[in-house]
Amino acid sequence: MSTPYPTSPRWSDIKEGDELPPFDLVLTASVIVAGAIASRDFMPVHHDRSFANAQGAPDIFMNILTTNGYVSRFITDWAGPEAMLEKISIRLGAPACPDDTMRFTGSVIRTERRGDQGVVEVALQGVNRFGAHVTGTAVLTLPAD
Amino acid sequence: MTDEASAQLQARLEECIGQPTGKGGPSFGPDEVNLPMIRHWVDAMSDHNPVYLDDEFAATTRFGGIVAPPAMLQTWTMGRPTIQGLRERGGAPSEVGSSMLSILDEAGYKSIVATNSELEFERYLRLGDQLHATTVFESVSDEKTTGRGTGYFVTWVTTYFDADDVVVGRQRFRVFKFKPATATGQTS
Numbered sequence: 001m002s003t004p005y006p007t008s009p010r011w012s013d014i015k016e017g018d019e020l021p022p023f024d025l026v027l028t029a030s031v032i033v034a035g036a037i038a039s040r041d042f043m044p045v046h047h048d049r050s051f052a053n054a055q056g057a058p059d060i061f062m063n064i065l066t067t068n069g070y071v072s073r074f075i076t077d078w079a080g081p082e083a084m085l086e087k088i089s090i091r092l093g094a095p096a097c098p099d100d101t102m103r104f105t106g107s108v109i110r111t112e113r114r115g116d117q118g119v120v121e122v123a124l125q126g127v128n129r130f131g132a133h134v135t136g137t138a139v140l141t142l143p144a145d
Numbered sequence: 146m147t148d149e150a151s152a153q154l155q156a157r158l159e160e161c162i163g164q165p166t167g168k169g170g171p172s173f174g175p176d177e178v179n180l181p182m183i184r185h186w187v188d189a190m191s192d193h194n195p196v197y198l199d200d201e202f203a204a205t206t207r208f209g210g211i212v213a214p215p216a217m218l219q220t221w222t223m224g225r226p227t228i229q230g231l232r233e234r235g236g237a238p239s240e241v242g243s244s245m246l247s248i249l250d251e252a253g254y255k256s257i258v259a260t261n262s263e264l265e266f267e268r269y270l271r272l273g274d275q276l277h278a279t280t281v282f283e284s285v286s287d288e289k290t291t292g293r294g295t296g297y298f299v300t301w302v303t304t305y306f307d308a309d310d311v312v313v314g315r316q317r318f319r320v321f322k323f324k325p326a327t328a329t330g331q332t333s
């Protein structure tokens with residue numbers, strides 16, 4: 001028997017100001033390259049350090065598809081398998097490079113019933129040693145109860 | 146740049162608004178939405194949401210079956226890369242035309258940094274969905290100076306369609322195309 005899957009919180013229990021469990025992403029070259037290739041982004045700045053150095057970057061850095069992937073994961077690790085993302089709106093700042101840790105934090109800024117759907121908006125950020133890599137909002141729905 | 150040259154550049158950039166970013170025509174993904182690519186993504190991100198891989202569990206959720214991770218949207222229409230010669234092409238995975246960015250390159254605004262991404266999902270994708278996408282320039286700013294340098298904010302929107310030409314999602318993408326404030330390396 002496999003481990004039981006996480007469940008989604010009840011929408012009616014989610015309140016403005018609720019904080020999402022923080023998520024510390026250990027950044028390694030493997031993490032950055034795995035994300036770039038799984039998202040089919042072959043730009044060498046995401047996998048080739050000497051190319052990245054020649055471009056003036058200190059190291060390879062995370063591609064935006066992977067950033068969106070981790071934002072999505074950060075949201076659904078909390079909101080569970082019934083969550084459906086409607087929007088991820090992010091501002092990009094500092095690069096995410098190997099040999100670092102990036103901490104994702106977020107909190108609920110809005111809830112609203114829309115028919116049989118419960119809408120939740122979350123403000124979030126991912127911060128590493130250079131500062132805020134990603135800042136933004138995500139909108140998701142859960143079945144309203 | 147003189148005021149006149151600056152006005153001419155602005156006019157050329159604004160002519161690109163509403164035009165396709167590439168050679169025109171939609172881009173088609175090489176593969177339909179499929180389990181091996183989802184598994185590759187899920188493993189890369191250590192994302193254990195069971196609706197992406199466990200059909201039996203997914204059938205009990207609102208989705209009624211496996212769905213693709215929503216952030217994979219753009220992944221489905223990424224072209225096949227040509228790895229040989231990647232460095233020689235300056236890192237472009239394939240040859241692409243890009244009118245507004247080429248104009249800015251020629252005008253000396255050679256550096257680029259992504260500043261914003263907005264993803265919207267109309268529905269989650271299912272195994273077998275075959276996507277195509279069209280991308281058009283949406284807007285260009287006036288010349289701006291930021292901490293990075295002087296340049297233009299360029300925004301384009303990619304719209305993703307399923308095989309029935311129904312919109313499944315959108316991505317709005319903004320970059321700053323600029324001359325660096327301090328000349329460093331090859332970016333000046």
